[in-house]
Amino acid sequence: MTHQVHAFEPPERFVAGTVGAPGERTFFLQARGGGRLVSVALEKVQVSLLAEKLEELLSEAQRRFGVELPEAPVAVGDNDPLDNPVDEEFRVGTLGLAFDVDSATVVIEAIAAGESEVEVELGDDDEADEDDEDEEPDEDLDRLRVRLTPEATREFIERARRVVNAGRPPCPLCGQPLDPAGHLCPRHNGYHR
Template sequence: MTHQVHAFEPPERFVAGTVGEPGDRTFFLQARGGGRVISVALEKVQVSLLAEKLEELLLEASKRFGVSLPDVPLVAVHDNEPLDTPVDEEFRVGTLGLAFDVDTGTVVIEAIEAGEPETDSGLEDSPLDDASLDDDEDEEDDEEPDEDLDRLRVRLTPDATRAFIDRARRVVAAGRPPCPLCGQPLDPAGHLCPRHNGYHR
């Protein structure tokens, strides 16, 4: 079956968000533009790692190419809106790839569908491809992995990338607070803390 590339270059909106209550949340990347809304599911650790690697990519682009680093968005301009509904999962993400396009000064993010177990080697160990800074985008396309898998591709300005990082970190941190004794997530209905020999706190 022919794979699909859902390209938003650039998107009107690109955010990380969740569906469900803390402790039972499903994480999504969602892109909107041109009358389309595409949502892809992924793990919490992938969202956290994506934000971390995007930060590193911006810093590296600043060092190597003199890209000016955007400021952290003001609280007044934070995107705190929920995901656009209905949230229909297009696919589940296996691999995330990053690149910096020097010619356009933009960050390219690709979320690639998780393949079958026999062809999906290493995805659990490597939920995010190493960030790269590409002077030649054609070279990147020649080495594109997993060509038979669907993918979501977005192209962001450094400012939009910083806004995505900020929201992604807030989304990850908005889950269940950790127990001050054992560090495990606290449940609203109670917490079996190993530091209290399994008694509820």
């Protein structure tokens, strides 16, 4: 079976966003450019980890290669909803990150989950996974590849953090999300106040 590589180098817009009400949200990465629109679904924890690891990657690029990094945006940047239609191309299983020193850009690669893939991995683009032989090789999986400047990466990080934090507020006692319909807090042993 053939695979597709959706490459945006650079995209006109690359954002993390959601569809649905808090508690029932589906998270997406969406890239737009050259008349194309690609949306891939992923988990909330993947969006959160992606923002965290991108921040670490920028810091490491500055430390090792002397890349000048922009300050975190003070004003709210792109706060628009996802572009329509939001058609899921695939569900992300693995996220790869790399820094291209020659062009001083960040490369993000979202790779589709394989048939037998159970866990979510976040690793460097250059590292090879040494998993079971039955798994599909990464070359046979669809992928979304985006190349961003450090400024665009900072904007992506800030928006991703806002999207993750825009969900249900946490319970002050146990930290689990509070549902509008109510919450049985384990700290109260199942009893309401």
